[in-house]
Amino acid sequence: MKLIKLLKPVLTGAFLTAMLAGCGQTDSSSEGQKSAGEPQKVENQVVNVYTARHYEADQAVYDKFTEETGIKVNVVKGEAEELIERLKREGESTQADLFITVDGGVLGNAKNNDILQPVQSDIIDKNVPAHFRDKEDYWIGMSTRARVIVYAKDRVKPEELSTYEALTDEKWKGKVLARSSTSLYNQSLLASFIELNGEEMAEQWAQGIVNNFARQPDGGDRDQAKAIAAGVGDVAIMNTYYVGLLLNSEEPEEQKVGESIGVFFPNQETNGTHVNISGIGLTKYSKNPENATKLIEYMTGVEAQEYLSAQNFEFPVNPEAKMPELLQSWGEFNMQELNFDTLGEYNQQAIQIFNKTGWK
Structure with missing residues (x-):
């Protein structure tokens, strides 16, 4: 790795x-x-x-x-x-x-x-x-930029988190936040799963996340963090740099949002975090x-x-x-090992999976 x-x-x-x-x-x-x-x-x-x-x-x-x-x-x-x-x-x-x-x-x-x-x-x-x-x-x-799991510090312990796949568990039902499937960030994340795990498992993951949504996807990555702070959900899939931007925002309310969330790098014992x-x-x-x-x-x-x-x-x-x-x-983290070009090669399959599973 x-x-x-x-x-x-x-x-x-x-x-x-x-x-x-x-x-x-x-x-x-x-x-x-x-x-x-x-x-x-x-x-x-x-x-x-x-x-x-x-x-x-x-x-x-x-x-x-x-x-x-x-x-x-x-x-x-x-x-x-x-x-x-x-x-x-x-x-x-x-x-x-x-x-x-x-x-x-x-x-x-x-x-x-x-x-x-x-x-x-x-x-x-x-x-x-x-x-x-x-x-x-x-x-x-x-x-x-790494696409990580962000969590509510007051409701989730980091030791409860492990992999992207674990977010499909029943314990996270009604607690997962993510932006729309039209987001290139999400499309590339799913494309990486197709490359690493195959299309069938990628579809199972997407369906599991949809089943555990706290709400229908809405807004960008910052909005997912704000929804955690508001208690709408407990965990979100986000890019790391948005956390830095929130913590260093000129708006006090955004700073509070940044302070209320933690960053977890998933899949450290498997395929690594998506970058x-x-x-x-x-x-x-x-x-x-x-x-x-x-x-x-x-x-x-x-x-x-x-x-x-x-x-x-x-x-x-x-x-x-x-x-x-x-x-x-x-801290240090392991990243996925894949050719970045494959994110484009599997983009259309990722979009098709999102559409099939109802990830709007």
Whole structure:
């Protein structure tokens, strides 16, 4: 089993900002060769990004990259599938250099739709372990998030929890919360079960969760946490980073919600906890491939990784990056071992299972 390693205590926000300000990556050629010394600023250079990640932290990293290199980052935001279709439609005329999204299956779909090209860079290979990169280098991971069991601290003891499958037990009837089956997060979770356990067992799991719903799926992951705090249910299936966002919210009520719930990493003795990935790919018809490669190198470097993790509470892919204290406090955990591309391969089967079992 691969372990997500927990490192030393997190740096303070001020120290992180100071470090990020000086985190310029070393230059690289189109062949990915590393140059010595500080990055050289260039004039009138750009890199154009199509992204399905809509986080302020990402923009802050783009801004620092521009400050360090002189390369301007132009950003177009949208839904992942819409951006893939746009890239297919634009073809050779596209101005996009990079495609960024939040799901391994979508990254696989982008590759299969022939809108990406391989990236060659010794720096990237050093920054990102092979299991967080496409085996043919068509995409590179930039962060991960675990889909875990979140529980009411005042009503559930962590020792009562064990696996995703155990949530189908009779003891959890009327107590399980989850968002809609239209959520890509849930679709990829179920797709991972199809890959690891087979379609029949995946369907049994989905049916068991539906049978134990505290209510019909409603809202996003934050809303599941709020429903636990309100006593609607006792456990929920959620992404870890939402817990961090709740605890660090500017709204006192959201902070209280975050404080009332605990995080449990399921399946530590079996297949491991489901982890999904945010990733970045070089577009097939990029007009600025060298600049685009430099931005990937920058975003996967230690300082930028630490900043993104501290702001978004995602797990960094760079093993040298230190994580926030909150993430460290959750401890080490085993993650599923599977090819992220399979999340896309089994997406339609997952949707069919959701429809068949009544997971709306």
